[in-house]
Amino acid sequence: MGSDMDMRDRIAAALKQAMKDKQAERLSTLRLINAAIKDRDIASRGTGEEGGVGDAEVLAILGKMAKQRQESARAYEEGGRLDLAERERAEIGVIEEFLPRQLSDKEVAKAIDGAIAEIGADSIRDMGKVMGVLKSKYTGQMDFGSVGPMVKDRLSA
Template sequence: MPLRTRISEDLKTAMKAKDQLRLSTLRLINAAIKDRDIALRGQGEDREMSEGEITSVLSRMVKQRQESARAYEEGGRLELVERELAEIAVIEDYLPRQLSDEEVEAAVAEAITELEANSIRDMGRVMNALKAKYTGQMDFGAIGPVVKARLSGGA
């Protein structure tokens, strides 16, 4: 089932079950998706977002909530931390499974081999290949240094 349809169906289910947290989080997801669709139309693109683009929006939502949770924790607002973490759990239901550290290492090595990358100049190509294949399955902020180390002979 397409991600967009699954989210809409789950929203209806949450409404019937009166699951307020899930319902409000799914409404936020829907709003973010619709905002991005409208932005695409504003750019002259007459299409809806692809599954990969929706996954990207969801990943960004998770990162935003992680940052908010950290800020709330530093401010001693534990009830808000719990709320952010609960929203993250709901959003992550719609993201692909995150790769383990070993799988990330293997994916990086595979991309470097496939692209015959051998210097730091190839980092952009390797990162683009990983993003194309593993969007939503790995944290590319954390992957950058791994790729850089591999290409500069560190690993």
């Protein structure tokens, strides 16, 4: 069970360090991350999950937070509010420290091939299974929103 706490421990340690170093902006981002995890813990308590959400869920939360900020930063840039865009990007930087390295397009394509081969998927009906394999191996390393259509293309070819 020790490794389940890994992500939370890393975030908690970073939070303590940011407090010590008086890094106000970093601290506020880490607090937001913690709050998002706690919200998910509370939500999952209803489903009887013990000890809160695990690493995979934490990664999913972080991925979502980074994506929201990327969208905000883009909107701010288009609106000429570069100061606000900068702030969003700084938050993304903090969030991404806890995310595994993002796979390149080439690596994503290879992962999709691997997942298709692994379950012998040969039609669009297998899409859910392929996505399941990818999610179990690459959570936090790829954007499943854009991977879905890629898998669909491969299976309908």
